[in-house]
Amino acid sequence: xxxxxxxxxxxxxxxxxxxxxxxxxxxxxxxxxxxxxxxxxxxxxxxxxxxxxxxxxxxxxxxxxxxxxxxxxxxxxxxxxxxxxxxxxxxxxxxxxxxxxxxxxxxxxxxxxxxxxxxxxxxxxxxxxxxxxxxxxxxxxxxxxxxxxxxxxxxxxxxxxxxxxxxxxxxxxxxxxxxxxxxxxxxxxxxxxxxxxxxxxxxxxxxxxxxxxxxxxxxxxxxxxxxxxxxxx
Amino acid sequence: xxxxxxxxxxxxxxxxxxxxxxxxxxxxxxxxxxxxxxxxxxxxxxxxxxxxxxxxxxxxxxxxxxxxxxxxxxxxxxxxxxxxxxxxxxxxxxxxxxxxxxxxxxxxxxxxxxxxxxxxxxxxxxxxxxxxxxxxxxxxxxxxxxxxxxxxxxxxxxxxxxxxxxxxxxxxxxxxxxxxxxxxxxxxxxxxxxxxxxxxxxxxxxxxxxxxxxxxxxxxxxxxxxxxxxxxx
Numbered sequence: 037x038x039x040x041x042x043x044x045x046x047x048x049x050x051x052x053x054x055x056x057x058x059x060x061x062x063x064x065x066x067x068x069x070x071x072x073x074x075x076x077x078x079x080x081x082x083x084x085x086x087x088x089x090x091x092x093x094x095x096x097x098x099x100x101x102x103x104x105x106x107x108x109x110x111x112x113x114x115x116x117x118x119x120x121x122x123x124x125x126x127x128x129x130x131x132x133x134x135x136x137x138x139x140x141x142x143x144x145x146x147x148x149x150x151x152x153x154x155x156x157x158x159x160x161x162x163x164x165x166x167x168x169x170x171x172x173x174x175x176x177x178x179x180x181x182x183x184x185x186x187x188x189x190x191x192x193x194x195x196x197x198x199x200x201x202x203x204x205x206x207x208x209x210x211x212x213x214x215x216x217x218x219x220x221x222x223x224x225x226x227x228x229x230x231x232x233x234x235x236x237x238x239x240x241x242x243x244x245x246x247x248x249x250x251x252x253x254x255x256x257x258x259x260x261x262x263x264x265x266x267x268x269x
Numbered sequence: 270x271x272x273x274x275x276x277x278x279x280x281x282x283x284x285x286x287x288x289x290x291x292x293x294x295x296x297x298x299x300x301x302x303x304x305x306x307x308x309x310x311x312x313x314x315x316x317x318x319x320x321x322x323x324x325x326x327x328x329x330x331x332x333x334x335x336x337x338x339x340x341x342x343x344x345x346x347x348x349x350x351x352x353x354x355x356x357x358x359x360x361x362x363x364x365x366x367x368x369x370x371x372x373x374x375x376x377x378x379x380x381x382x383x384x385x386x387x388x389x390x391x392x393x394x395x396x397x398x399x400x401x402x403x404x405x406x407x408x409x410x411x412x413x414x415x416x417x418x419x420x421x422x423x424x425x426x427x428x429x430x431x432x433x434x435x436x437x438x439x440x441x442x443x444x445x446x447x448x449x450x451x452x453x454x455x456x457x458x459x460x461x462x463x464x465x466x467x468x469x470x471x472x473x474x475x476x477x478x479x480x481x482x483x484x485x486x487x488x489x490x491x492x493x494x495x496x497x498x499x500x501x502x
Contacts, residue, residue, distance in 0.1 A: 147446075148381065162450040195461055202455075202462070206439025213380075217395040222435075228428055229435070232469060 050088050050098075052078060057099055059262040062141065068268060069095070077265045097164065103146040103258055104168030110135055110255055111175050122238050125179040126246045129204060129230045136208035137221075139257035148209065173197055183237055200233050283321050283331075285311060290332055292495045295374065301501060302328070310498045330397065336379040336491050337401030343368055343488055344408050355471050358412040359479045362437060362463045369441035370454075372490035381442065406430055416470055433466050 056077040060068045070092060075082035089095040114131040115124050136143040174188075177197040181188040188194075207229055211222040222229070231243055238246075261267070289310040293301045303325060308315035322328040347364040348357050369376040407421075410430040414421040421427075440462055444455040455462070464476055471479075494500070 162452060165450065166452065195458055198455070198458055199462055199465055202439040202443045203436035204439065205443060206435040206437065209442070210435045210438060217398065219395060219399065222431070225428055225431055229432055232432055235469065236465060 046088075049084075053085050053088055053095070054099060054102060055262050056265060057095055058258050058260065059265050060268055061099070061145070062259050062261055063268050066096075071095075073268065077268070099258075100146050101164050101168055103142045104165065104172070106142065106258055107135060107139075107146065108168060108172040108175070110253070111172055113253055115175050115179060121179050121182045122242050123246065125176070125183065125237070126230065126234065127249050128175065128179070129200070129233065130226070130249050131252055132204050133208055133211070133226060133230075134252045135255070136212065138252075138255060139259070140212055141259035142257045143208065144212070145259055147205065173201055176200060180237055196237055199236075203229075203233055279321075282317075286318050286321055286328070287332060287335060288495050289498060290328055291491050291493065292498050293501055294332070294378070295492050295494055296501050299329075304328075306501060310501070332491075333379050334397050334401055336375045337398065337405070339375065339491055340368060340372075340379065341401060341405040341408065343486075344405055346486060348408050348412060354412050354415045355475055356479065358409070358416065358470070359463065359467065360482050361408065361412070362433070362466065363459070363482050364485055365437050366441055366444070366459060366463075367485045368488070369445060371485075371488060372492070373445055374492040375490045376441065377445070378492055380438065406434055409433055413470055429470055432469075436462075436466055 053074055056074045057069050059077065060073055071082040071085040071089075074085050078084070085095070089098065111128050111131060114128045117124075119127070177188050177193055180196050180200075181190070181193045184190075184193060184196075186193050207222060207226070215221045227248055231246075234243060286307055289307045290302050292310065293306055304315040304318040304322075307318050311317070318328070322331065344361050344364060347361045350357075352360070410421050410426055413429050413433075414423070414426045417423075417426060417429075419426050440455060440459070448454045460481055464479075467476060
């Protein structure tokens with residue numbers, strides 16, 4: 037077999053392992069994911085997964101990397117095309133919140149780790165997490181730089197990018213938590229919130245004219261049931 | 270025994286159960302907390318805790334209520350005294366971040382619940398959580414209302430209060446996560462972040478003159494080891 041074919045087949049197997057792992061995670065949470073249960077779903081021995089991932093922890097790291105990439109790609113998609121930068125930025129902030137709701141388990145999985153989960157993660161993950169997050173941050177940063185007509189490396193652009201990012205994260209998590217507790221979400225303030233965030237970047241006249249996106253591109257969460265597998269017992 | 274004395278003794282026992290539970294949680298996380306391990310620490314049967322709490326879940330709800338009250342009291346303390354409202358508001362935003370770092374486990378325990386933990390919580394908790402959170406929110410809300418010279422019920426005051434609250438939560442969690450991953454925290458942007466948050470409330474001249482608090486009142490986290498108990502095995 038050619039090397040390139042072998043590589044493609046390995047990648048394919050890795051994808052199937054991850055698909056099974058997301059399927060299990062969706063149904064049973066982190067405790068449901070194991071090399072054994074994945075082997076059961078794929079109809080192979082648990083050793084197969086170990087050929088690709090040293091441990092469950094390594095598999096979880098790969099899963100998180102995929103979620104973060106998926107998220108960054110989604111935001112990147114929203115920032116593509118020909119619209120004005122102000123419109124694009126506005127749209128990706130709404131897109132961020134949209135993603136956090138439609139793919140709420142993905143969002144929680146990637147960004148809401150508890151101390152125990154995080155302390156199990158290693159430095160490889162910290163690097164990988166930072167670089168994935170950096171891609172998503174850069175999408176905001178590049179737009180902000182262009183709107184302010186400053187280099188992306190400028191202190192102001194860097195600050196505003198982190199400011200927006202952290203604040204949106206706070207809104208997204210408060211919104212999700214509120215809904216989980218059976219209370220109303222934050223729909224009533226989303227638009228004002230985003231406009232307030234942007235008030236340091238986009239002038240008031242332009243801001244007043246911006247319209248909330250009517251729809252968002254379709255997207256399938258990674259943490260979701262797969263039709264290729266039965267529901268785990 | 271008089272009714273009032275009996276009540277005081279019951280309260281005292283409840284406090285000791287919670288102290289033991291926080292001690293266990295500090296050392297071993299949520300899995301370490303059980304009616305049995307609490308009974309072991311207190312040298313009594315596990316049935317004693319069941320006389321006060323129907324289940325571990327009820328105990329966890331009580332613990333969260335205590336943390337949220339502790340947090341709100343801390344902010345309330347920072348907002349007391351004779352300083353100008355602008356200075357008080359500035360101080361409690363820094364105090365919020367300070368609390369999230371010094372009592373980081375308390376903060377995570379009360380505000381960073383994962384889906385599994387939250388779905389176990391009942392409606393009683395949702396109400397209790399909202400009312401505890403409302404106390405803390407009101408401290409911000411009252412100051413903002415006074416600064417803007419509007420009623421606390423005004424839409425603008427309500428919005429800005431939630432805006433500040435969510436955004437600070439986003440900064441606090443990003444900061445804690447970053448440090449857990451062995452990366453630098455967000456010290457470099459805290460002051461700018463808080464000033465940016467306040468830019469819709471306090472005029473630029475006043476804002477420029479505000480100085481970061483030099484120190485904060487001492488505070489002992491509730492999630493902490495107690496000298497009354499040995500370290501659990």
